[in-house]
Amino acid sequence: xxxxxxxxxxxxxxxxxxxxxxxxxxxxxxxxxxxxxxxxxxxxxxxxxxxxxxxxxxxxxxxxxxxxxxxxxxxxxxxxxxxxxxxxxxxxxxxxxxxxxxxxxxxxxxxxxxxxxxxxxxxxxxxxxxxxxxxxxxxxxxxxxxxxxxxxxxxxxxxxxxxxxxxxxxxxxxxxxxxxxxxxxxxxxxxxxxxxxxxxxxxxxxxxxx
Amino acid sequence: xxxxxxxxxxxxxxxxxxxxxxxxxxxxxxxxxxxxxxxxxxxxxxxxxxxxxxxxxxxxxxxxxxxxxxxxxxxxxxxxxxxxxxxxxxxxxxxxxxxxxxxxxxxxxxxxxxxxxxxxxxxxxxxxxxxxxxxxxxxxxxxxxxxxxxxxxxxxxxxxxxxxxxxxxxxxxxxxxxxxxxxxxxxxxxxxxxxxxxxxxxxxxxxxxx
Numbered sequence: 001x002x003x004x005x006x007x008x009x010x011x012x013x014x015x016x017x018x019x020x021x022x023x024x025x026x027x028x029x030x031x032x033x034x035x036x037x038x039x040x041x042x043x044x045x046x047x048x049x050x051x052x053x054x055x056x057x058x059x060x061x062x063x064x065x066x067x068x069x070x071x072x073x074x075x076x077x078x079x080x081x082x083x084x085x086x087x088x089x090x091x092x093x094x095x096x097x098x099x100x101x102x103x104x105x106x107x108x109x110x111x112x113x114x115x116x117x118x119x120x121x122x123x124x125x126x127x128x129x130x131x132x133x134x135x136x137x138x139x140x141x142x143x144x145x146x147x148x149x150x151x152x153x154x155x156x157x158x159x160x161x162x163x164x165x166x167x168x169x170x171x172x173x174x175x176x177x178x179x180x181x182x183x184x185x186x187x188x189x190x191x192x193x194x195x196x197x198x199x200x201x202x203x204x205x206x207x208x209x210x
Numbered sequence: 211x212x213x214x215x216x217x218x219x220x221x222x223x224x225x226x227x228x229x230x231x232x233x234x235x236x237x238x239x240x241x242x243x244x245x246x247x248x249x250x251x252x253x254x255x256x257x258x259x260x261x262x263x264x265x266x267x268x269x270x271x272x273x274x275x276x277x278x279x280x281x282x283x284x285x286x287x288x289x290x291x292x293x294x295x296x297x298x299x300x301x302x303x304x305x306x307x308x309x310x311x312x313x314x315x316x317x318x319x320x321x322x323x324x325x326x327x328x329x330x331x332x333x334x335x336x337x338x339x340x341x342x343x344x345x346x347x348x349x350x351x352x353x354x355x356x357x358x359x360x361x362x363x364x365x366x367x368x369x370x371x372x373x374x375x376x377x378x379x380x381x382x383x384x385x386x387x388x389x390x391x392x393x394x395x396x397x398x399x400x401x402x403x404x405x406x407x408x409x410x411x412x413x414x415x416x417x418x419x420x
Contacts, residue, residue: 105321108320111314111315114380121378146397146400148397150393156379157394157395159370160371160372161370167321168331168335168373183360184367185367185398187356187398188395189398191353
């Protein structure tokens with residue numbers, strides 16, 4: 001008997017992942033079961049368990065973005081522009097089905113089930129924080145980022161405002177909102193050195209929401 | 211027949227709220243029911259529905275902090291210190307039962323049920339954002355905060371890093387972490403004017419985690 005061709009295994013992996021997302025959209029993450037995925041994909045339950053240890057791991061693998069525009073930070077030499085570019089792609093993905101509602105459901109589940117939270121952090125949040133950190137470290141070396149900026153806080157500070165909108169106020173995040181957040185984070189909250197109290201009217205209106 | 215004394219009605223309101231939190235800790239927010247609260251509190255279901263239109267509204271009313279140290283921003287004339295003081299109280303509350311796990315469960319439910327999210331925003335997030343905005347506006351007038359700081363973003367930026375830790379990485383937030391976040395937000399990410407590239411080694415180690 002011939003060995004399975006690698007692309008056949010890949011096809012099967014893709015089929016299982018796609019079936020998982022389809023079913024999750026229909027019944028929600030909570031009611032999703034590996035049995036139902038196996039049945040619809042026409043594979044044995046053990047075929048799934050050989051690849052993924054749990055429903056959470058399978059769902060995350062199926063859901064998490066593989067699009068480099070979402071996960072990777074470009075390097076054009078302008079750190080603020082590069083952060084904006086990656087974040088536009090991320091908030092666009094969050095703002096539309098199927099990813100947005102499914103990722104929201106996953107985060108809802110992570111509040112009840114610590115193993116879902118752990119898998120999410122291990123599989124996505126920590127690697128993403130590492131990519132962000134590496135891009136910021138480069139910017140720091142190039143003098144584009146304050147040498148005092150605390151890289152350990154980067155993920156919480158730079159993505160916190162967007163997760164807050166996504167999970168708490170549940171408002172859509174526009175590109176304009178992304179621009180305003182980064183503009184504010186780069187400028188900082190402290191008045192300029194010397195403490196001159198410039199009247200608000202004299203300042204350029206670059207932060208006014210449009 | 212004598213009218214009910216107002217303090218009696220207040221006692222009953224408090225009893226219903228306390229019973230709600232007790233039951234929520236036992237069975238979780240999802241399985242909490244107004245019927246069960248009514249039975250344990252020894253009141254009629256309609257007594258509860260007269261005060262609260264839904265389970266979500268009752269639970270929020272029972273749960274949300276009334277402690278002014280958590281909701282109010284002091285005004286000592288030092289905006290960074292005042293933000294730290296309020297945030298210490300808020301993260302302390304988040305870090306311990308019963309509030310922490312119940313608020314987390316509520317936010318989990320808000321990802322599945324838009325009416326829970328709407329009630330949370332209307333009853334707690336929006337008023338809290340208003341209090342924060344008022345305190346920051348005063349600081350701006352006193353020259354303690356950059357006149358360019360975008361007050362519309364204040365709640366998302368100032369609380370986003372903490373909600374990110376609470377909901378996504380699910381790590382406890384220490385007072386030291388609070389200090390580092392505010393220190394970073396006040397300083398901003400941009401290098402100092404003039405673009406001098408100070409070697410990292412020459413800087414005071416004030417951002418190093420302890």
